[in-house]
Amino acid sequence: MSRFVFDFDEPSGGGRELLGGKGIGLAEMTLLGLPVPAGFTITTDACRAYMKENELPEGLEAEVERHVRRLEQRTGKRFGDDADPLLVSVRSGAAISMPGMMDTILNLGLNDDAAEGLAGRTGNPRFAYDSYRRLIQMFGEVVDGIDAHRFEDALTELKERRNARQDTDLGADDLRELVATYREIYPTFPSDAREQLLRAVRAVFDSWNTPRAQVYRRANDIPDDLGTAVNVVQMVFGNKGERSGTGVAFTRDPSTGEQGVFGEFLANAQGEDVVAGIRTPQPLETMRDTMPDAYAQLLETMRRLEEHYRDMQDVEFTVEDDALYMLQTRAAKRTAAAALKAAVDMTDEGLISREEAVTRIDPAQLDQLLHPTIDPNARLDVAGKGLNASPGAASGGIVFDADTAVERAKDGPVILVRWETTPDDIHGMIAAQGILTVHGGMTSHAAVVARGMGKPCVAGCEDLSLDDGVARIGGRELHEGDVITIDGGTGRVFVGEVPLVAPRLNEDFETVLGWADDVRRLKVRANADTPDDAARAREFGAQGIGLCRTEHMFFGAERLPVMQEMILADTEEGRRSALDRLLPFQQADFEGIFEAMTGLPVTIRLLDPPLHEFLPSEDQVTDEKVRARIRGLHEQNPMLGLRGCRLGLVYPEIYEMQVRAIARAARTVGAGAVVEIMHPLVGFAEELRRLRELTERVWDEEAGDVPRLIGTMVELPRACMRAGEIAEHADFFSFGTNDLTQTTLGVSRDDAEGKFLTRYLNDGVLERNPFEVLDQDGVGGLMRIAVERGRATKPELKLGICGEHGGEPSSVAFCHRLGLDYVSCSPYRVPLARLAAAQAALEEAGSAQYVAAGG
Ligand code: PEP
Ligand code: MG
Numbered sequence: 001m002s003r004f005v006f007d008f009d010e011p012s013g014g015g016r017e018l019l020g021g022k023g024i025g026l027a028e029m030t031l032l033g034l035p036v037p038a039g040f041t042i043t044t045d046a047c048r049a050y051m052k053e054n055e056l057p058e059g060l061e062a063e064v065e066r067h068v069r070r071l072e073q074r075t076g077k078r079f080g081d082d083a084d085p086l087l088v089s090v091r092s093g094a095a096i097s098m099p100g101m102m103d104t105i106l107n108l109g110l111n112d113d114a115a116e117g118l119a120g121r122t123g124n125p126r127f128a129y130d131s132y133r134r135l136i137q138m139f140g141e142v143v144d145g146i147d148a149h150r151f152e153d154a155l156t157e158l159k160e161r162r163n164a165r166q167d168t169d170l171g172a173d174d175l176r177e178l179v180a181t182y183r184e185i186y187p188t189f190p191s192d193a194r195e196q197l198l199r200a201v202r203a204v205f206d207s208w209n210t211p212r213a214q215v216y217r218r219a220n221d222i223p224d225d226l227g228t229a230v231n232v233v234q235m236v237f238g239n240k241g242e243r244s245g246t247g248v249a250f251t252r253d254p255s256t257g258e259q260g261v262f263g264e265f266l267a268n269a270q271g272e273d274v275v276a277g278i279r280t281p282q283p284l285e286t287m288r289d290t291m292p293d294a295y296a297q298l299l300e301t302m303r304r305l306e307e308h309y310r311d312m313q314d315v316e317f318t319v320e321d322d323a324l325y326m327l328q329t330r331a332a333k334r335t336a337a338a339a340l341k342a343a344v345d346m347t348d349e350g351l352i353s354r355e356e357a358v359t360r361i362d363p364a365q366l367d368q369l370l371h372p373t374i375d376p377n378a379r380l381d382v383a384g385k386g387l388n389a390s391p392g393a394a395s396g397g398i399v400f401d402a403d404t405a406v407e408r409a410k411d412g413p414v415i416l417v418r419w420e421t422t423p424d425d426i427h428g429m430i431a432a433q434g435i436l437t438v439h440g441g442m443t444s445h446a447a448v449v450a451r452g453m454g455k456p457c458v459a460g461c462e463d464l465s466l467d468d469g470v471a472r473i474g475g476r477e478l479h480e481g482d483v484i485t486i487d488g489g490t491g492r493v494f495v496g497e498v499p500l501v502a503p504r505l506n507e508d509f510e511t512v513l514g515w516a517d518d519v520r521r522l523k524v525r526a527n528a529d530t531p532d533d534a535a536r537a538r539e540f541g542a543q544g545i546g547l548c549r550t551e552h553m554f555f556g557a558e559r560l561p562v563m564q565e566m567i568l569a570d571t572e573e574g575r576r577s578a579l580d581r582l583l584p585f586q587q588a589d590f591e592g593i594f595e596a597m598t599g600l601p602v603t604i605r606l607l608d609p610p611l612h613e614f615l616p617s618e619d620q621v622t623d624e625k626v627r628a629r630i631r632g633l634h635e636q637n638p639m640l641g642l643r644g645c646r647l648g649l650v651y652p653e654i655y656e657m658q659v660r661a662i663a664r665a666a667r668t669v670g671a672g673a674v675v676e677i678m679h680p681l682v683g684f685a686e687e688l689r690r691l692r693e694l695t696e697r698v699w700d701e702e703a704g705d706v707p708r709l710i711g712t713m714v715e716l717p718r719a720c721m722r723a724g725e726i727a728e729h730a731d732f733f734s735f736g737t738n739d740l741t742q743t744t745l746g747v748s749r750d751d752a753e754g755k756f757l758t759r760y761l762n763d764g765v766l767e768r769n770p771f772e773v774l775d776q777d778g779v780g781g782l783m784r785i786a787v788e789r790g791r792a793t794k795p796e797l798k799l800g801i802c803g804e805h806g807g808e809p810s811s812v813a814f815c816h817r818l819g820l821d822y823v824s825c826s827p828y829r830v831p832l833a834r835l836a837a838a839q840a841a842l843e844e845a846g847s848a849q850y851v852a853a854g855g
Contacts, residue, residue, distance in 0.1 A: 004046040005063045007070060008039055018043045020229030022093025025329040032308060034301055036326050038074045039088070039233035040067040042201060044095065047227030050205045061198065067232070068197070075234055080193035082113040084121045087131070087235040090200040092207060094228040097330055098216050102207040102228055103142040105200045106270055107135035107235060111191035115179070119172070127240050129175035130167075133182055134270060139196065140186040143203040154181045168268055197232070204230045224764060236325040238318040239270045243291065246271050246318045249284055249298070251306045254314070254334045255376070257341025257508075261302055271316065271327075287319075294324045305329050310351050311360065312342045336365040340508035354515040355842050361512060363809040363832040363839070367391045367489065369509060370540075370828050371456065374487050375499040383474030383484075386436070386461025388491040389447035391828075394434035394456045395485040395497045398471060398478055402428025408481070415484055417464075417471055421446040423613055426555055429453065434486045436493060438464050441753020441771075448804065454536070454828040456488030460753070464493070513541065513831055516838035519845075522815060523822035524833045525601070527802055529553070531592035534602075537827035541834055544601040544674070545593065546734060546824020547802035550658060551609050553589050554582070560614065567611045568629050572653060579657040586658060590665035598672030603734060603802070603824075604662055605713065606655050607647055608680040610638040639739075639748065644681020645712075648691050655691065656698050663702035675708040678734060683718040685725040692729045711798070714786050715739035723786035727793040734824070735783055737803030737811075741770050744779045771804065774811035780818070787818055800824055809836035816840035 006012040006019065008030040016024045023041035030036045042064065049057035068079050077086035087109040092102035110118065115132040119125035140146035155167070158178055164170050170178070183189060190196055207213065208228045217224060238246035249263025264281035267290065287295040298317060301324070305313045314332035318325050334342065343357035352360070371392025374380070396413035399405045405416045405428035416432035418425065420439040429435055429449055434456035437446045441460055450457030464473045471478040476495050478484065485498040525546035526537030534545060554563040559582060566578035593602055612633040621627050635641035648655035659677060666673040677695055682688045695710050712719070712726060715736030719726055723733070742749045747757065749771050760766045774780055790797045800822040805811035807825025812833050815823050817840065825833050 002045065003043075003063065004049075004057065004060050005040055005042050005067050007067060008036060008041070012041075012043070014043065016095045017226075018045065018229070020044060020093035020095055020231075021097050021330050022091060022328050023229045023231050026231060026233070026327075028308070029305070029326050029329060032304065034304070034326050035297075035324055037234040037236050038071055039231060040071070041093075042230040042232070044227040044229045047205045047208060047229065048225065050202070051208070051227060056198070056202065064197070064201070064232075065194075068194075071232075071234060079109055079197075080114075081117070083117040085109045085114040085117060085193070087118075088197070089231075089233045089235055090197065090204060091231045091233060092204045092228045093231055094208070094222075095226050096220075096222050097333075098213060098220075098222065102210075102213060103204055104271075105135070105138045105142055105203070107131040108139075108196045108200060109193040109235075110135050111193070114193075122240070124240060125172035126170075126175060127237065129172055129179055130239050131235075131237065131270075133175055133179050136179065136182040136186055136189050139189060139200065140182075142207070143199050144186070144188065146186055150185050151182060154178065154185065201230050201232075204228060218761070221768070223767070233327070236318045236320045236323075236327075237270070238266075238320065239268055240320055242267055243322050244318075244320050245269055245287075245291075246316075247281070247284060247287070248314065248316050249302065250315075250332050251302050251313045252332070252338070252342050252345075254312075254332050254338055257312075257334065257338035257345065259345060261299060271318070291319060291322055294319045294322055297324045301326060307351070310346070310356070312338075312346075336361070336368040337506070337508075339365060340369075340506070340512050344508045344511050355519060357512055358516045358519065358835065358838050359842055361835060363812075363835040366509075366832045366835065367828070369505060370503055370831070371454065371489070372500045372502055373489060374485075374492075375501050378499045380492075380494060380498065382492050383476065383495045384461055384463030384493045386458040386463070386491045386493065387441060387447070388487075388489055389441075389444070389459035390435075390450035390455060390457035391489040392434070392454070392456035393485060393487040393489065393498070393500050395483060395500065396433045397481040397483055399428070399432070399480060400466070400469060400471075402426070402431075404428075404480070406431045415486060417466065417484075418446070419466055420444060420459075421449070423551065423555060423609070426552060427557075429455070434458075434488065436461060436464065436484070436486050438462065438466060441757065441769075444750070444753065450488070451804075451826045451828065453533070454826070456486055458486045458488055458491050458493055461491070461493060509831070513834055516835045517541070518838075520834065520837035520841050522812070522820065522833075522837035522840070524830055524837060525603075525800070525802075525822050525824040526827045526830055527806075527824050528593070528827060530589075531596040533827055534593050534596035537830055538597065538600075540827055540830040542600075542827065542830045543822070544603075545597055546603050546800050546806070546822060547678075548593060548602060548604045550586070550605060550607055551613075553586060554614060556585070559585055563614050566654075567614060567633075568626060575651065576653050579653055583657050583661050586661035587665045587668075590662050591669055594665055594669040594673035594675075597674075598669070599674065601674040601676055603676040603678050603711075603732075603800075604658075605678045605680050606645075606658050608644050610635060610641055610643040611647070612638065639742065639750070645679045645687050645691055646681065648679065648694070649687060652694055655694060659695050659698040660702055663699050663706070663708075666706050666708070667703050673706075675706075676732060677708060677710050678713055678732075679711070680713045680736065681715060681739065682712040682726060683716040683722075685722060685729060688712050688726055688729040709798070713739075713802070714783075715803075716743050717782055720782035720786035720789075722789075724789035724793045727790040727797055730790075730794075730797065732798035732800065733786065733790055735786070735799075735801040735803060735820075737774060737779060737783075737801060737805045738771065740782065740803065741775060741779050741805075744782060745770060745775070773808055774805040774814055776811075776814050780814055783818060787820070807833050809839075812836035813840035813843070816844070 079086045089106045091104045110132045119128035137151040245267040247265035253262045263284035266281040312332045316328040343360045346352045347357045396415040399414045402425040409431035413433040417436045420437045437459045447459045485494040523543045525544040526542035527547040528534045569575045618630045709731035711730045711732030713736040714733045799820045802824040806823035807829030
């Protein structure tokens with residue numbers, strides 16, 4: 001028969017998944033011989049069974065009873081006894097920690113008689129009634145949903161009547177009176193200890209599915225079906241007097257990683273006093289004077305824990321009459337800076353290897369280091385919230401359109417606030433410190449472009465409304481020039497200026513990424529369209545450009561009218577004349593990029609978007625001929641229309657001009673230019689065959705024997721299926737997983753996010769947004785087919801990815817396993833991708849176990 005309950009000193013064979021983080025920590029500390037109160041863990045299996053049937057699984061009650069008996073034997077006290085009761089705490093503990101999300105109840109086993117018994121036995125009635133009133137309150141709140149304020153108000157009122165400043169100023173009689181009041185607030189409090197225990201266990205199981213826990217899991221990508229374990233622990237009492245207390249401590253500073261313990265302690269208190277912020281805890285060092293033995297033992301215990309786990313720990317402990325008890329240990333949550341420092345220091349200390357140091361850093365966290373962030377000490381008043389579309393924080397005056405952004409940015413920082421952005425807004429986005437949109441999701445234009453630029457962006461902020469030069473948010477009305485602050489790392493929006501702290505790229509960062517580079521196989525390139533981006537990408541360690549989108553190059557003030565003239569021309573001749581004038585601009589752009597990336601490959605994608613994106617809307621134009629042309633270019637579904645290589649086949653002169661500009665730039669720059677020309681949206685081998693012919697012909701005219709590669713994006717399901725024949729005409733494939741996701745799922749990336757996709761995610765139809773995290777089974781399955789078929793035709797075919805997924809850790813790992821040669825992502829994500837690629841290589845080699853910080 002399967003077991004649902006294990007004592008802390010019994011082997012369970014199940015690990016963290018079965019016992020939860022707290023349970024496994026208590027079991028391991030017990031095994032290490034550290035001072036841990038006796039107790040047992042009810043497994044996550046039991047929780048899952050309970051969630052299925054909404055009923056405690058068969059046999060659980062009897063099993064719990066057997067373990068309670070064992071606990072009674074060990075402690076020499078009886079549970080439910082009136083004279084000398086055994087008291088226990090019931091503590092939640094999931095496999096992945098969800099701090100503060102689930103419930104804990106202390107002092108179970110007390111009732112009117114047992115409280116009297118405890119008072120007599122300990123000679124400390126104040127302590128007995130303090131414990132009892134805490135039980136009634138916690139049990140009432142957690143199990144029966146009684147409003148916490150009712151208890152707190154009663155306590156405050158009593159303190160006022162007694163002129164007591166702190167809880168600890170109340171005496172035994174006061175607390176006895178408080179208990180009577182609490183019993184009136186909560187008349188159905190059960191007196192039977194066993195009933196208390198079983199109801200508490202159910203309540204902890206139930207707390208797995210509270211809305212706040214669900215929200216937390218969604219935000220942290222924790223699966224909903226893990227369930228929580230429940231730990232039943234013999235009570236030790238921090239509220240017995242001045243020789244007792246409770247605290248939390250870290251083995252190193254969690255915000256800087258500095259060596260040396262760091263923590264807080266509260267004398268004569270139980271754990272929830274610290275959490276609830278009722279009393280202000282003292283720095284841990286105060287224990288050195290007040291209880292030196294317990295303090296020394298704590299330091300020694302923490303040293304042993306760090307040595308055992310070979311990672312920074314965060315512990316909870318209680319001191320009862322000078323004796324130390326450990327209640328929890330886990331890998332400490334830490335800032336990115338602290339994670340890097342601790343990893344480097346622990347490597348220097350010989351505690352971990354370089355490979356392990358690499359696995360200890362959460363790649364997604366590196367973002368924190370690359371952007372200014374909100375000062376953690378700032379007092380904040382959040383006005384609204386949207387999606388955390390691009391990390392970093394920025395303050396500035398509001399502007400509502402791109403031209404004003406450029407104008408006003410000359411006088412000071414601005415935040416571009418739009419319903420949503422389009423390629424037309426690019427100059428305003430460049431000028432602004434940050435971007436805020438009402439509409440759009442994580443892969444909306446604003447989000448993608450902002451991430452590419454490394455600019456903070458909050459997208460899809462539905463708390464914001466815009467009309468006619470007025471923005472309304474958080475009950476305020478704001479006009480052009482009014483200052484706001486956005487935090488793209490969390491999606492928060494603030495009215496006014498909030499203090500920021502600058503990014504700190506330090507030596508530890510370079511050190512750990514250097515170690516990562518030593519072990520990774522995947523190369524990391526950047527998506528970059530300008531020399532500035534290219535230079536930045538290189539600073540962050542990019543090994544080339546995997547996607548240079550050329551469409552942005554047609555938007556400058558001098559260029560757009562010529563581009564429009566080209567599009568509106570009736571004849572090929574007219575188009576060629578305009579293209580001749582665009583060519584020098586393109587050539588200069590490419591020269592700048594080749595120079596910034598000298599010696600490293602640069603993949604240039606020929607024009608991709610539908611032409612109407614370069615034209616004004618019909619109602620902005622009076623000329624009837626132009627209006628007719630705009631109408632003519634209208635498409636019901638432009639993303640599936642005349643775009644990508646279809647443009648190159650219908651208007652070959654456009655691609656000819658682009659290839660010519662690339663070739664001339666390569667010739668001018670010389671040997672440092674390593675050119676890869678890429679054709680977008682290919683679905684048929686014949687498309688690429690013809691375009692390769694065009695590309696080679698123009699190249700030969702301009703640059704003769706200068707080496708270059710010609711390849712294709714793979715962003716249509718048909719291209720994956722027919723990769724074998726497409727590869728005959730390609731030197732490389734680059735997976736465009738933005739379009740490939742859109743076309744595989746039949747989900748429009750521009751339209752879906754604010755609408756049903758968000759709903760799907762909330763309702764759990766989908767676990768992850770497939771535009772952020774690669775759909776490995778579906779889209780990834782097609783990629784696998786393309787890799788196999790492409791390489792079967794051409795074993796030396798170069799393979800990469802340049803969709804947004806190229807900068808997402810789990811997708812990078814997938815690309816590693818698929819055997820791609822490189823990933824390409826926005827410059828600011830390059831460090832993250834380097835680290836993720838290294839972790840994937842290490843995981844494959846099995847040389848280090850991935851231990852997520854805070855797990
Ligand atoms: C893609 O489709 O993945 C891609 C990189 O191209 P774009 O996002 O420019 O369509
Ligand atoms: Mg695409």
